[in-house]
Amino acid sequence: MKGEVFYGKGMQYIKEDNPDLYEALVELNEVVYNGKSLDYKTQKLIAIGIAASKSDELATQKQMKSSIEELDTTKDEIMDVLRVVLLTSGAPAFNQGVRILKSL
Amino acid sequence: MKGEVFYGKGMQYIKEDNPDLYEALVELNEVVYNGKSLDYKTQKLIAIGIAASKSDELATQKQMKSSIEELDTTKDEIMDVLRVVLLTSGAPAFNQGVRILKSL
Amino acid sequence: MKGEVFYGKGMQYIKEDNPDLYEALVELNEVVYNGKSLDYKTQKLIAIGIAASKSDELATQKQMKSSIEELDTTKDEIMDVLRVVLLTSGAPAFNQGVRILKSL
Amino acid sequence: MKGEVFYGKGMQYIKEDNPDLYEALVELNEVVYNGKSLDYKTQKLIAIGIAASKSDELATQKQMKSSIEELDTTKDEIMDVLRVVLLTSGAPAFNQGVRILKSL
Amino acid sequence: MKGEVFYGKGMQYIKEDNPDLYEALVELNEVVYNGKSLDYKTQKLIAIGIAASKSDELATQKQMKSSIEELDTTKDEIMDVLRVVLLTSGAPAFNQGVRILKSL
Amino acid sequence: MKGEVFYGKGMQYIKEDNPDLYEALVELNEVVYNGKSLDYKTQKLIAIGIAASKSDELATQKQMKSSIEELDTTKDEIMDVLRVVLLTSGAPAFNQGVRILKSL
Numbered sequence: 359m360k361g362e363v364f365y366g367k368g369m370q371y372i373k374e375d376n377p378d379l380y381e382a383l384v385e386l387n388e389v390v391y392n393g394k395s396l397d398y399k400t401q402k403l404i405a406i407g408i409a410a411s412k413s414d415e416l417a418t419q420k421q422m423k424s425s426i427e428e429l430d431t432t433k434d435e436i437m438d439v440l441r442v443v444l445l446t447s448g449a450p451a452f453n454q455g456v457r458i459l460k461s462l
Numbered sequence: 463m464k465g466e467v468f469y470g471k472g473m474q475y476i477k478e479d480n481p482d483l484y485e486a487l488v489e490l491n492e493v494v495y496n497g498k499s500l501d502y503k504t505q506k507l508i509a510i511g512i513a514a515s516k517s518d519e520l521a522t523q524k525q526m527k528s529s530i531e532e533l534d535t536t537k538d539e540i541m542d543v544l545r546v547v548l549l550t551s552g553a554p555a556f557n558q559g560v561r562i563l564k565s566l
Numbered sequence: 567m568k569g570e571v572f573y574g575k576g577m578q579y580i581k582e583d584n585p586d587l588y589e590a591l592v593e594l595n596e597v598v599y600n601g602k603s604l605d606y607k608t609q610k611l612i613a614i615g616i617a618a619s620k621s622d623e624l625a626t627q628k629q630m631k632s633s634i635e636e637l638d639t640t641k642d643e644i645m646d647v648l649r650v651v652l653l654t655s656g657a658p659a660f661n662q663g664v665r666i667l668k669s670l
Numbered sequence: 671m672k673g674e675v676f677y678g679k680g681m682q683y684i685k686e687d688n689p690d691l692y693e694a695l696v697e698l699n700e701v702v703y704n705g706k707s708l709d710y711k712t713q714k715l716i717a718i719g720i721a722a723s724k725s726d727e728l729a730t731q732k733q734m735k736s737s738i739e740e741l742d743t744t745k746d747e748i749m750d751v752l753r754v755v756l757l758t759s760g761a762p763a764f765n766q767g768v769r770i771l772k773s774l
Numbered sequence: 775m776k777g778e779v780f781y782g783k784g785m786q787y788i789k790e791d792n793p794d795l796y797e798a799l800v801e802l803n804e805v806v807y808n809g810k811s812l813d814y815k816t817q818k819l820i821a822i823g824i825a826a827s828k829s830d831e832l833a834t835q836k837q838m839k840s841s842i843e844e845l846d847t848t849k850d851e852i853m854d855v856l857r858v859v860l861l862t863s864g865a866p867a868f869n870q871g872v873r874i875l876k877s878l
Numbered sequence: 879m880k881g882e883v884f885y886g887k888g889m890q891y892i893k894e895d896n897p898d899l900y901e902a903l904v905e906l907n908e909v910v911y912n913g914k915s916l917d918y919k920t921q922k923l924i925a926i927g928i929a930a931s932k933s934d935e936l937a938t939q940k941q942m943k944s945s946i947e948e949l950d951t952t953k954d955e956i957m958d959v960l961r962v963v964l965l966t967s968g969a970p971a972f973n974q975g976v977r978i979l980k981s982l
Contacts, residue, residue, distance in 0.1 A: 368768035368772060369765075376749060379753060379756075387761075409762065414762055416762075416766065417725075417762035
């Protein structure tokens with residue numbers, strides 16, 4: 359499955375106890391990351407930007423990590439995402455993003 | 463100048479009364495949108511995603527509009543950005559983005 | 567369909583041009599509002615609280631309106647939701663919620 | 671006192687050094703959680719939804735914990751709150767909520 | 775009453791139908807704006823910064839307006855608040871703040 | 879340099895690998911904290927208020943710490959900032975701010 363952004367220990371729990379919700383989420387995830395025009399890698403860069411702009415540490419880390427591992431996204435590419443975060447969301451969100459990127 | 467996101471009536475006011483701030487902002491804008499690896503169009507798609515994920519109506523509209531006019535970004539491409547907004551930020555932010563896209 | 571929160575002009579556009587996304591969203595909406603334990607009315611009150619806590623004017627209005635019309639939610643019940651918004655999210659979010667409630 | 675949401679080490683500090691503020695907060699808390707129509711348990715479910723929709727880890731944990739301990743709220747009920755969080759605020763906020771719920 | 779930030783049509787409604795809540799809010803407002811060390815004007819500048827950093831148009835406008843009218847805050851002082859908004863919260867929040875300031 | 883808010887390990891990384899961005903950020907920082915009317919200390923109090931209102935733990939801690947160390951800001955002054963955070967952004971953001979303040 360593409361974009362396993364929301365995968366983790368929590369999903370196992372949902373799969374067992376809330377299979378209807380699990381299936382709807384998997385379906386949504388598939389559909390979201392199979393758009394008409396943009397490739398998966400570009401969509402993941404957008405997801406990194408959104409997570410970082412919210413200063414969401416865990417989501418940012420997961421998005422960066424899966425982008426690098428699955429899609430060979432480079433640190434320079436992610437840094438260019440963080441440039442946009444700086445302009446649109448300010449220095450604290452940017453700084454957290456840089457710190458996470460460095461730690462990977 | 464690239465990425466005139468923050469351009470508008472307000473900027474004229476800043477230019478006249480706060481020239482130091484104006485110059486720093488223009489400089490930052492130039493630097494942000496001249497990254498090492500990603501092209502300007504991809505960075506603008508990221509900026510659209512960030513604005514839409516915050517339900518920031520005016521910023522979303524300006525980003526979508528300048529992307530379409532300056533960079534020939536298609537509505538299908540923006541729709542693929544909004545798919546990521548739906549998954550990461552929920553249906554209300556997505557719906558507002560779709561409404562703005564349709565109105566352009 | 568329950569919880570037509572994300573219904574509106576935008577959805578027609580999605581249905582026609584992005585049927586895969588439309589179906590996934592309808593499916594998710596159905597699943598979300600058919601939980602195991604809480605009834606639909608309680609879930610809608612929660613949705614009102616979330617929308618109001620984000621100061622999301624349009625979403626708050628839509629959620630309040632559909633709750634009142636579909637589920638006979640009273641203004642006193644919504645006011646009790648807004649009390650929680652005041653404590654958890656501050657006076658500006660609360661005030662906007664009160665203003666929207668009054669206008670319905 | 672109902673809804674000791676804001677209780678903790680910090681409150682002791684406020685009580686001693688800022689008694690005026692402490693009293694106003696206790697008063698507000700009492701009033702908020704003694705609405706006209708909704709019972710305390712429903713209001714707490716709304717508070718969980720708001721905290722989780724903001725990805726506020728500590729507040730979400732405190733709200734879930736006090737709901738379960740004081741009001742016998744079940745994990746299934748909280749999961750139904752998180753369903754609304756998923757639809758209105760996206761997968762990262764939902765996932766964090768599920769993770770916190772599981773850990774309790 | 776100091777800091778009538780949350781005053782407006784909505785408050786009349788609360789006063790009549792929810793007098794307990796009205797009194798608690800008035801009390802909180804009084805206590806908040808009567809701190810130990812900072813004067814009222816400085817606290818209002820902080821309130822402007824917070825409202826603008828959230829891109830909350832209505833709250834920003836009300837805070838700026840009451841600061842100028844009640845406390846003789848100058849537009850240059852508010853512009854210095856917006857400088858901090860730019861650095862901490864990004865260009866879109868800053869631009870909206872400048873636009874509102876100009877319109878007053 | 880004033881307002882080393884965004885200083886830390888991350889900045890060293892930016893300085894080496896993205897010198898253009900580093901310089902633009904340093905320039906912006908200088909300009910932001912050298913306004914026309916407000917002194918640096920007042921601007922830092924505003925920055926504390928903004929960080930705390932977003933429940934941004936790390937940024938709040940850094941802002942409080944540098945204010946106390948560089949500018950002899952007192953804990954009572956910061957507490958008066960947090961009063962405004964309580965009114966405008968709710969009890970959870972306020973509580974986190976109080977906890978951070980106490981820990982310094």
